[in-house]
Amino acid sequence: MQPKPTRDGFGEELVSLGYENEKIIVFSADLEDSVRSEYFKFKFPERFYNVGIAEQNMVGIAAGLAKEGFITFVTSFAVFLTNRAYDFIRISVCYNNFNVKLCASHAGVTVGEDGATAQSLEDIAIMAVLPNMRVVCPVDYLEAKKITRFITNEYGPFYMRLSRAPYPIITSETDKFEFGKGKIFMEGEDLTIISYGITVSESLKAAEELKKDGISARVINMSTIKPFDEQLVLDSAEKTGAILVVEEHEITNGLGSMIARFLSTKKPVPMEFIAVNDVFGVSGKPYELLEHFGLDYKNIYNVSKKLLKRKKSNSSHKKNNQ
Amino acid sequence: MLKTKVDISYLKKLAREMRKKILIMTHEVNSGHPGGSMSLVEIMLSLYFYKIKYDTTNPLWDERDRVIISKGHATPVVYLTLAKAGFFDENDLMKGFRRFGSVFQGHVYTGVPGIEFNTGSLGQGLSAGIGIALSSRYKKKDFNVYVILGDGEIQEGSIWEAAMFASHHKIDNLCAIIDYNKIQENGFVNEILSIEPLKDRWESFGWNYIEIDGHNFEQIFEALDAFTSSKGQGKPTVIVANTIKGKGVSFMEYNHTYHGRALNKEELEKALQELEGEK
CATH class of the missing domain: 3.40.50.970 (Thiamin diphosphate (ThDP)-binding fold, Pyr/PP domains)
Structure with missing residues (x-):
């Protein structure tokens, strides 16, 4: 399609x-x-x-x-x-x-x-x-x-x-929408990428790139943003130990902020956020703008690597302190 | 001529009693909006004791006329009128008004039987009234919608968006009533931002315009009847009711400081004495 x-x-x-x-x-x-x-x-x-x-x-x-x-x-x-x-x-x-x-x-x-x-x-x-x-x-x-x-x-x-731009079709006719549930579009163990809208497709592409480096990322489509799927977020924090939230939205008070607030009391893990960083948009072609604001798969790949480094140094700190 | 016989002397008695209670209930919680409640007393009583269809045993009866209080701060007069009409016990209101744990919220609230729509941010009620009036077309029910607006409230641009829509779509079961008490929170309406010429403005927006003395029951009844007689002409109606903010208490009348301030003990005693002496 x-x-x-x-x-x-x-x-x-x-x-x-x-x-x-x-x-x-x-x-x-x-x-x-x-x-x-x-x-x-x-x-x-x-x-x-x-x-x-x-x-x-x-x-x-x-x-x-x-x-x-x-x-x-x-x-x-x-x-x-x-x-x-x-x-x-x-x-x-x-x-x-x-x-x-x-x-x-x-x-x-x-x-x-x-x-x-x-x-x-x-x-x-x-x-x-x-x-x-x-x-x-x-x-x-x-x-x-x-x-x-x-x-x-x-x-x-x-x-x-809703979007003006065409989004790749990444679900099928037979998939069910469940309100309040996030969906794992790709399973992985090293980190979790949570997103909604167009950036889910970019996150999937980034996860494919990460695979080439031997990194497995869980990718979640969080199409219900409020109330978001707390259970799945908690499960992801526990299983993968690192969370990256990607959204085509301002960085302040989007889904990333909501998830960070939730995890900070339940299961704090290293997190990163990719979003528009306190600036207005500009004219350009849709994909050009995704790249400009770092919402494309290449930047998601890069930030994922950075997050994994933090996760590793965190766990080595923990070991050293024990 | 009036369609039904209503005992105006009884309504006048009720009006005097309600004015006292408006002052008492706001005094007791040291908050609320007495001035713009005093100006609305006769209008509210005319709606509920002369004009509109309702069933206190079934407040959501689908044939009822709907009243939207767009100036949502007028809760003292609105709740008191509903109590007098029989929607709930007036003692509960007097004990609960603006108090924690009570349904009688500071601004009109649908938890109170008879209240149709939560408001409190000015400029929203006319659009809501339009939506409700439109619903009668789909439901094939013949009810009327009354929207009570403040005079300062029509400085909000959304009122004029709604005014345009109502005449464009020929919504003639809609009647806006403007409580033209001439005062808003910080002074005289027409010194702060003039809303005049009201007649030219509303007529040019395609509305039937009626102007009355909003403290004169006969004039209010006639205006309300003129609205319902106008149905079928495809025009919404606005009734501009000339009123007095703080009506009935000499030191409150035309004094903007009583828009959102309750009387202290001394003021209350003086005011109640004045209202007692009123004939």
Whole structure:
């Protein structure tokens, strides 16, 4: 299967769900063409609203309809949906705990040429911090379909992060999506690489390179970011003794921060983090930008080696102290 | 002409009693928003004792009219009105208001029977009201949605996003009521950021505009009836209710410092005396 953007999986599955469930009502702030919610618009125009360029009002109306028993989807770019409508998401959606699904495409630097203003690198942090909100990010087109279906049938607020860039298809039709569970995509013993979205594919490539050096890395797709799979993280810390978190997001308060907080009380092990380091994005081609920000497999390979050195020196310290 | 007979002298008595209780309940917890509650008393009573459909034994009855309190800090008057309407025991409210462990949260909260939507950050209620009003189309139910807005609140840009949407989509079962008490936290609304000309603004946004004295029951009833008569014309309605912040207590009226401050013991005694003497 050719690489496809996760937004396509979302848009296509939403149409199937639209046939099955009359309670679904979809909103866009004039970006349904880009987010693929227009597929739903074409089939169910009476259950679709382009509210104009007004994200706050969109989220507020969706909350009102959800209060009355409808399942509402609000769609836009990640930057606009999460930042412009934040207070509405906080109060109208999360504090009320209404059945609103925030589905945002164009996350991360792989948006590409549009540059900093369009590249969402804060969304995971500001969505995950909200009580009642759950955060998911599909790893590919196929998983996007399954997650879209899951969040439709599960009550409450969700934030789903989607991509503009085509992602390699690395799951199969028959794989199951399990909410709250990470999945081991490659087994290994020397370290664990945890990621979500496009960087899972890069982590797998890096793990192949590491194999050539005789290093075996466990690679985990953590498509449920909140609540992330604590059991699997703990298991990985115990079995591999070193954790690298890779994310197309700011380094502050992303999945890496959440996992570090968790492990620091349960099972501290050497950790490294690959993320965007407190700067805005820039224009460029998607892969060029992944490389620029060190989110590509070569840097993941390099940082993995550095992490393994720390792990070794840690264990020799321990031995010396005994 | 009024559709149903309501004993206005009884409502006036209730209004006086509620004003006293607003001051007492905020005094007891030394917090809350008395000024903008005093201005809303007649409007809230008119909704619940004259206009809207509801069932206190089944607060989520699907045929009910919905009231969204967008100025979510007006809890004293809102909770008191719901108690008077029979949604819960007024003693529980007076004991629990703003206290730890009580459902009577500082800003309107859906844990309280009769409250439809949590608010407290200004500028959100009108959008919620639109969503609820739209739901009546899908449910094929004929209910109305009332959204209580503060005057300073309409300085929020989101109100105007919502105003545009409501007329564009011909949402005529939606009535916004602006408590135009002229005062916001730090002074006079029209000195801080003028919201005038209100009539021109709302009409140019495609709304029916009605302006009344928000302390005059007859005028409130007529305005509410004018809203429901206008249904079918495809226009949302805004009622601008001219009110007095701190209404009923001489030293509180038009004084912005009582927006978010409770009275001290001395002030409370003086205020209660004034309200006692009010005819």
